[in-house]
Amino acid sequence: MLALVTAILCSSIGHIHSEDQCNGLYSDYSHHLSSKTPYRYVANHDIEPVNFEGCKAWKIWLVQRHGTRTPGKELDQFVKNRLPEIQKDIVNNLIEHKLCNEDEIKLWTSHEEIDDKKRLTKEGEDELLALAERMQLRFPNLLNQPYESTNFLFRFTDTQRTRISAKQFATGLFGRNDVKKVLFDEPLAKDPLLRFYKVCQKWRKDVKKSSTASAEHQQFIESELTNVTLKSISSRLGLGYTLTFKDAKNIYTYCAFETAWEKNKVSPWCSIFNKSDFMLFEYSEDLKHYLIDGYAYELSYKQACVLLKNAIEYFDDQDLNSKNGIFYFTHSGTILKMLGLLGLYKDEHKLKHDNYFKMENRLWRTSKIDPFGSNIAFVLYKCNNNETKILTLHQERIVHINGCKDDLCSYEKFKQLFATELKNCNFDEMCNID
Numbered sequence: 001m002l003a004l005v006t007a008i009l010c011s012s013i014g015h016i017h018s019e020d021q022c023n024g025l026y027s028d029y030s031h032h033l034s035s036k037t038p039y040r041y042v043a044n045h046d047i048e049p050v051n052f053e054g055c056k057a058w059k060i061w062l063v064q065r066h067g068t069r070t071p072g073k074e075l076d077q078f079v080k081n082r083l084p085e086i087q088k089d090i091v092n093n094l095i096e097h098k099l100c101n102e103d104e105i106k107l108w109t110s111h112e113e114i115d116d117k118k119r120l121t122k123e124g125e126d127e128l129l130a131l132a133e134r135m136q137l138r139f140p141n142l143l144n145q146p147y148e149s150t151n152f153l154f155r156f157t158d159t160q161r162t163r164i165s166a167k168q169f170a171t172g173l174f175g176r177n178d179v180k181k182v183l184f185d186e187p188l189a190k191d192p193l194l195r196f197y198k199v200c201q202k203w204r205k206d207v208k209k210s211s212t213a214s215a216e217h218q219q220f221i222e223s224e225l226t227n228v229t230l231k232s233i234s235s236r237l238g239l240g241y242t243l244t245f246k247d248a249k250n251i252y253t254y255c256a257f258e259t260a261w262e263k264n265k266v267s268p269w270c271s272i273f274n275k276s277d278f279m280l281f282e283y284s285e286d287l288k289h290y291l292i293d294g295y296a297y298e299l300s301y302k303q304a305c306v307l308l309k310n311a312i313e314y315f316d317d318q319d320l321n322s323k324n325g326i327f328y329f330t331h332s333g334t335i336l337k338m339l340g341l342l343g344l345y346k347d348e349h350k351l352k353h354d355n356y357f358k359m360e361n362r363l364w365r366t367s368k369i370d371p372f373g374s375n376i377a378f379v380l381y382k383c384n385n386n387e388t389k390i391l392t393l394h395q396e397r398i399v400h401i402n403g404c405k406d407d408l409c410s411y412e413k414f415k416q417l418f419a420t421e422l423k424n425c426n427f428d429e430m431c432n433i434d
Helices: 002-013 073-091 102-107 122-138 160-181 201-208 211-221 224-236 245-261 268-272 275-292 298-302 305-316 332-341 411-417 419-423 427-431
Strands: 055-065 152-156 325-330 375-383 388-394 408-410
Touching: 055 122, 055 305, 055 332, 073 102, 073 245, 102 268, 122 160, 122 245, 152 160, 160 325, 201 275, 201 298, 201 427, 211 224, 211 275, 224 245, 224 275, 245 268, 245 275, 298 332, 298 427, 305 325, 305 332, 305 375, 305 419, 332 375, 388 411, 408 411, 411 419
Parallel strands: 055 325, 152 325
Antiparallel strands: 055 375, 375 388, 388 408
């Protein structure tokens, strides 16, 4: 069976466009870049107002991942030190092994924005600004109004990328002049609400550093499937050695970063991979996030109850002077765990190291559910007969919580669906190692 799978994979991986006899760019590569996918590929660009007859939007609560950023230290060091070595090895073999973009590979140099600070880029700023402008057009009675500190709350984690994301979002809502009036809550060094998992010691010990979780991911990295892929890529590039998984995956990740930074420019490193390569690296990232942020361990998503509880308490406040909107700016880990708590994108089968082909059409695909700029929003509506309803949005699109088939869900029903999670939301108890 393994031999058959390997043969099929080799046939798929080895496919080259016969018309140009070189490895061309996979046309849909930009939708398979995992959590480094730029938001422009998943954003809902519809700006029509969201209206429901007999109902009026009353409050909005948003949790938002920061926009496109620069890499962290590990990838920064790889790009500065190891990638030029691989580039040189590829260039030295271009006479015998043709690449469609060989000139771009030859001329490539490290991106000028590269640093190890994980800082928001110009593209990241644009993502948040445009997102806020669309939200304002879609919910005008809530968001199309001058800034007042009594109307809106902004909070971000203690990082440059969330700080600037928050300010760009506020600029999109209030304009470049009025944004100067906006008050932003001072960030906490360790935020128990926006980055709760950082202070959940039990999760850090039993999940993030779990030998079981890391072993499952490692088994995929060491699988025959992955080894065949690495050999195929290395052969295609004319290398006299086989790239390690770490090197190949770092090139894939850097291809994603350069794609995110440049709207109209293709990273030369994206062209060295074919469709099967992208799918495999994407799955490796999906599996990793599934194991530490998703449905593999209950604690991962159950701890997100602190965020949902915050939204419910805000919506339950009947004070007519309460804020129109709460906006939180955070990170990938928060978004994914919140999606898990809401029961969204849960597949019938678990993601594992040995069911790659079975999970080809999986819902848990970080390229779609967790790109840069990913967001989850709840909008509370006051309707006729004093009925309150709630709208759930992900990536600016309406999504349905399991148990709520209509776009607008009864707010009381919504709370009932999560009654157990909210009732048992004792963060200290669930996160205490003892």
